[in-house]
Amino acid sequence: MSTLTALKSLPSPLKVGVSRTKLEVKQFFREREQLIFTFFFPIIFLGIFSAVFSGTDFSGGVNAATYFTPGMIASGIFLTSFQSLAITIAMERDEDLLKRLRGTPMSPQSYFIGKIGLVLCTSIAQFALLLAIAGLLLGVDIPSEPSKWLNFLWIFVLGTASGSVLGIAFSVVPKSGKAASAVVTPVVLLLQFMSGVYFVYSDLPSWMRGVASVFPLKWLAQGMRSVFLPDGFQVHEPGGSWQLGTGAVVLAVWLIAGLVIAQRVFRWTRRDAG
Amino acid sequence: MTDTDIAVRVRGLVKRYPDKVAVAGVDLDIHRGEVFALLGPNGAGKTTSVEVLEGYRHADEGEISVLGVDPARADRNWRARIGIVAQSSRDEAELSVAELVNHYAGYYPNPRDPDEVIASVGLDDKRKTRTRKLSGGQRRRLDVALGVIGNPELLFLDEPTTGFDPEARRQFWTLIENLRTEGTTILLTTHYLDEAEHLADRVGVIAAGRMIEVATPETLGGRGARTARVSWLDADGAHEVRTDSPTAEVAALMTRFDGEVPELEVRRPSLEDIYLELIGKTNAAADLATAEAGVA
Numbered sequence: 001m002s003t004l005t006a007l008k009s010l011p012s013p014l015k016v017g018v019s020r021t022k023l024e025v026k027q028f029f030r031e032r033e034q035l036i037f038t039f040f041f042p043i044i045f046l047g048i049f050s051a052v053f054s055g056t057d058f059s060g061g062v063n064a065a066t067y068f069t070p071g072m073i074a075s076g077i078f079l080t081s082f083q084s085l086a087i088t089i090a091m092e093r094d095e096d097l098l099k100r101l102r103g104t105p106m107s108p109q110s111y112f113i114g115k116i117g118l119v120l121c122t123s124i125a126q127f128a129l130l131l132a133i134a135g136l137l138l139g140v141d142i143p144s145e146p147s148k149w150l151n152f153l154w155i156f157v158l159g160t161a162s163g164s165v166l167g168i169a170f171s172v173v174p175k176s177g178k179a180a181s182a183v184v185t186p187v188v189l190l191l192q193f194m195s196g197v198y199f200v201y202s203d204l205p206s207w208m209r210g211v212a213s214v215f216p217l218k219w220l221a222q223g224m225r226s227v228f229l230p231d232g233f234q235v236h237e238p239g240g241s242w243q244l245g246t247g248a249v250v251l252a253v254w255l256i257a258g259l260v261i262a263q264r265v266f267r268w269t270r271r272d273a274g
Numbered sequence: 275m276t277d278t279d280i281a282v283r284v285r286g287l288v289k290r291y292p293d294k295v296a297v298a299g300v301d302l303d304i305h306r307g308e309v310f311a312l313l314g315p316n317g318a319g320k321t322t323s324v325e326v327l328e329g330y331r332h333a334d335e336g337e338i339s340v341l342g343v344d345p346a347r348a349d350r351n352w353r354a355r356i357g358i359v360a361q362s363s364r365d366e367a368e369l370s371v372a373e374l375v376n377h378y379a380g381y382y383p384n385p386r387d388p389d390e391v392i393a394s395v396g397l398d399d400k401r402k403t404r405t406r407k408l409s410g411g412q413r414r415r416l417d418v419a420l421g422v423i424g425n426p427e428l429l430f431l432d433e434p435t436t437g438f439d440p441e442a443r444r445q446f447w448t449l450i451e452n453l454r455t456e457g458t459t460i461l462l463t464t465h466y467l468d469e470a471e472h473l474a475d476r477v478g479v480i481a482a483g484r485m486i487e488v489a490t491p492e493t494l495g496g497r498g499a500r501t502a503r504v505s506w507l508d509a510d511g512a513h514e515v516r517t518d519s520p521t522a523e524v525a526a527l528m529t530r531f532d533g534e535v536p537e538l539e540v541r542r543p544s545l546e547d548i549y550l551e552l553i554g555k556t557n558a559a560a561d562l563a564t565a566e567a568g569v570a
Contacts, residue, residue, distance in 0.1 A: 005398075008383040009383055009386050010350050010351065010354060010382075010383050011380060011382075011383065012383065015380075016381060019377060019380050020377075023369065023373070023377055026368075026369065026373070027366070027368050027369060029403075030368035030369075087377060092365065095363070095364055096363055097362060097363075097364040097365035097366060099330070099360065100358070100360060100365065100420075102330070103328060103330070103353065103356075103360070104327075104353060104378065104381045104382075104383045104424070105350040105351070105353040105354040105381050105382060105383075105424070106350075107350060112294055245457065254283040257520060269330065
């Protein structure tokens with residue numbers, strides 16, 4: 001029996017990781033709370049803001065829907081990566097799912113492949129839906145220049161990657177699964193307000209902008225504005241330009257810091273498990 | 275005894291936590307194909323010992339071999355050979371029974387057939403039910419399905435029937451008996467003495483971090499513990515004597531009372547009585563040791 005088992009090799013971490021991705025996506029779309037507060041949240045807010053500020057003139061001939069679209073895209077990336085992972089991993093740890101998985105021959109890599117796969121699937125689907133609604137229903141001009149989409153690509157990748165590793169790291173902060181939403185959501189909300197997702201960033205007090213510029217969401221939002229707003233609009237940015245270089249550096253630093261911290265703090269069992 | 279006959283071998287297991295010594299030197303041998311029940315009060319070191327064997331915790335001292343491997347250095351291949359059914363679970367609420375069992379089968383090199391496993395735990399009519407909607411007993415049976423899907427040589431079952439009604443417990447016992455018949459070695463922890471008596475080939479009693487006795491359910495506590503007790507009532511009140519010859523005792527009483535003996539009872543202690551006596555002695559000794567240490 002045992003010799004027979006030894007002959008057959010374990011399934012590859014990648015194969016199991018893909019199978020976990022499918023399972024993760026299935027679960028995500030079956031959980032109402034996740035669906036509303038992570039997936040549809042930015043889409044709902046884009047609709048509300050476009051309606052509320054429809055009479056407001058944003059500088060540079062930009063209307064409300066156009067101004068808020070990049071912010072909501074950035075916000076969505078942050079929700080599907082950071083918020084989604086921080087909350088679900090905290091709950092999975094509290095419910096002993098992580099402990100159960102650790103007791104199986106599943107490779108830890110497969111678990112993280114599943115999480116990354118989940119973030120990619122949900123953030124891409126969310127972005128596609130946001131873009132479709134903005135372009136088709138709200139009359140937002142979607143850029144066609146390849147250079148803008150090239151920028152979009154690296155900003156999107158850096159944004160989802162840094163948000164994911166930070167979410168994995170932050171999942172150890174809530175003391176229980178029940179507390180997870182209550183601990184994670186205010187952090188995300190605060191960052192969204194300070195980073196100019198719900199307001200015109202240049203209208204925010206300078207101290208608030210100072211605080212926001214330490215965190216990744218501000219740079220994610222600014223990067224998305226560079227893609228979806230006309231080039232002339234960058235004179236309205238506080239720095240007078242899109243600052244893509246600085247943004248790339250800040251996001252990369254958060255990505256590396258997140259990776260290091262996540263590796264150090266991640267645990268498969270509850271804190272009270274000793 | 276060769277390595278192929280023995281599933282678990284533990285010598286001198288010690289595990290300390292910052293505030294206490296949870297396991298203070300446990301020895302244990304579990305043979306292949308046997309069902310071994312680990313008994314002991316809460317906080318006695320049962321769960322810690324089992325979690326060391328499962329590889330979740332690392333021992334501070336001792337030699338530990340599970341399927342020939344030290345769990346502290348175990349790899350994925352070793353994990354493929356064991357199955358763990360932990361205490362109550364409520365994870366993955368939005369997935370169905372069939373989805374979960376099929377998914378977990380994909381973790382193993384040599385899994386059992388998912389449909390057969392679902393049928394064997396009696397969840398055939400719940401295949402498409404999301405786990406959130408399962409009853410407590412059904413959820414436990416799903417946990418067992420996930421524990422055995424990899425076709426393990428050794429299965430850990432941690433208090434599997436806590437909160438079951440008597441009928442569900444009987445069904446669960448049948449499930450475990452079937453696994454045993456198929457040759458799976460099982461390490462079971464339980465608070466129910468009747469469960470241990472029914473399922474286990476041998477039982478081990480842990481108290482205050484030590485293994486105080488290992489025996490078959492029939493011989494636990496030694497011959498003395500099995501001594502029959504004869505009790506009756508007379509004008510002076512209730513009497514009880516312990517005797518190896520209860521029949522002679524009853525005959526003598528019959529002569530004395532010249533007929534019916536009031537409230538006559540002949541009892542042999544149940545496994546539970548013996549267990550409680552064992553635990554009681556250990557606790558009394560531990561209390562005494564603590565008291566002496568306090569004086570010193």
